[in-house]
Amino acid sequence: MATYRQIYISYWQDSYILDLEPEGKLLYMYFMTNSRTTQCGIYELPLKIIQFETGLDKKTIESYIKKFIQDKKILYSWETNEIFLLNWLKYNNIDSPKTLACVKKELTNVKNKEYVMVFLQIAESLKYPIDELKEEFVDIANTPSVSLVYPLDTPSIPLGEEKYKEEEEEKKEIYKEDILSSDDDGSASEKQTKKESLVMTVDEFVESYNSICKSLPKVMKLTENRRKKIRNLIKNIRDRTLLITGLQKVEESDFLSGRSGKWTGCNIDWIIKTNNFLKILEGVYDNKAGKEDDNNGTSGRSNKQDDPYAGIGLTF
Numbered sequence: 041m042a043t044y045r046q047i048y049i050s051y052w053q054d055s056y057i058l059d060l061e062p063e064g065k066l067l068y069m070y071f072m073t074n075s076r077t078t079q080c081g082i083y084e085l086p087l088k089i090i091q092f093e094t095g096l097d098k099k100t101i102e103s104y105i106k107k108f109i110q111d112k113k114i115l116y117s118w119e120t121n122e123i124f125l126l127n128w129l130k131y132n133n134i135d136s137p138k139t140l141a142c143v144k145k146e147l148t149n150v151k152n153k154e155y156v157m158v159f160l161q162i163a164e165s166l167k168y169p170i171d172e173l174k175e176e177f178v179d180i181a182n183t184p185s186v187s188l189v190y191p192l193d194t195p196s197i198p199l200g201e202e203k204y205k206e207e208e209e210e211k212k213e214i215y216k217e218d219i220l221s222s223d224d225d226g227s228a229s230e231k232q233t234k235k236e237s238l239v240m241t242v243d244e245f246v247e248s249y250n251s252i253c254k255s256l257p258k259v260m261k262l263t264e265n266r267r268k269k270i271r272n273l274i275k276n277i278r279d280r281t282l283l284i285t286g287l288q289k290v291e292e293s294d295f296l297s298g299r300s301g302k303w304t305g306c307n308i309d310w311i312i313k314t315n316n317f318l319k320i321l322e323g324v325y326d327n328k329a330g331k332e333d334d335n336n337g338t339s340g341r342s343n344k345q346d347d348p349y350a351g352i353g354l355t356f
Contacts (some may be wrong), residue, residue, distance in 0.1 A: 047073065051098060055110070056138075067104050068104075068113070073127075075250075078146045080128070081124060081125040082123070084120070084126075084151075085122070088249065114126060115155060117155075119152075120152050121172060122155065124158065126162070129166055134163070134168055135169065137201055137288075140169070143173070160177065179290075240274055240280045242270045245273075246308075249311070252287040253290050254291065255299065256291075266312070269312045269313070270312050272314065277342070288304065289323070289326065290311060290325075292325060296320070
């Protein structure tokens with residue numbers, strides 16, 4: 041992944057950009073420069089991450105996503121949370137063998153296979169040397185059921201809302217049916233709503249951690265041991281909103297983020313321990329209004345049991 045993106049200075053004078061409101065200009069620039077961007081222009085970008093990193097509300101983001109789709113600037117799959125920047129290949133060359141190898145790997149990981157077809161079509165129209173890519177994805181390129189023309193010249197593109205077995209199996213493993221069926225009260229629709237609110241995959245949790253907890257070391261390698269612990273945490277918390285909230289509280293905490301200078305050992309391995317995560321949710325590590333103890337006006341805590349940080353080194 042590149043650590044920077046080059047933007048043409050003419051961006052701000054582009055007729056399309058000039059007609060956008062400030063929020064639209066910010067969001068479009070964000071789509072081109074956020075940390076998830078790829079060489080192929082297709083990448084996963086969940087709505088919650090967009091909200092957190094841009095500060096825009098959900099309604100505004102959804103409205104602009106629909107506008108950009110209508111204006112044929114992007115494709116966005118609400119099923120796989122993948123975005124495709126349709127003009128990306130115009131301004132980001134993929135001529136070199138090294139870049140093509142990177143693109144090949146990225147396309148393999150794309151969940152919405154219709155996006156791969158559209159990519160190949162755009163690349164071919166721009167005269168890129170993609171014979172090897174076409175051979176690699178021959179089954180997709182030769183799919184008879186989809187006949188697409190260059191996306192920027194067509195009024196609409198089917199987005200393809202496809203579910204993928206690997207992700208679904210992981211969700212089934214995390215959320216066993218007995219979690220819901222153990223409660224005899226409540227209608228089937230209520231249970232289904234509850235189940236949908238619980239669903240979060242290990243990869244989604246790691247993506248959220250990397251995006252939200254910017255003060256902490258990023259997860260560079262997802263080992264099987266880490267997967268197991270994250271899966272266990274998700275099982276125990278069983279609520280997507282609480283999981284996101286916990287990560288946000290970590291970043292907001294001067295202590296856990298290391299900003300206070302008292303402790304710099306917080307990382308993904310410490311956070312995913314259920315006991316630690318529960319303390320985070322309970323506000324144990326929230327920033328305190330004052331640093332002085334009410335006991336005789338002296339600084340520090342006279343009672344070790346009242347110290348939320350006491351013994352923290354023993355819980356790694």
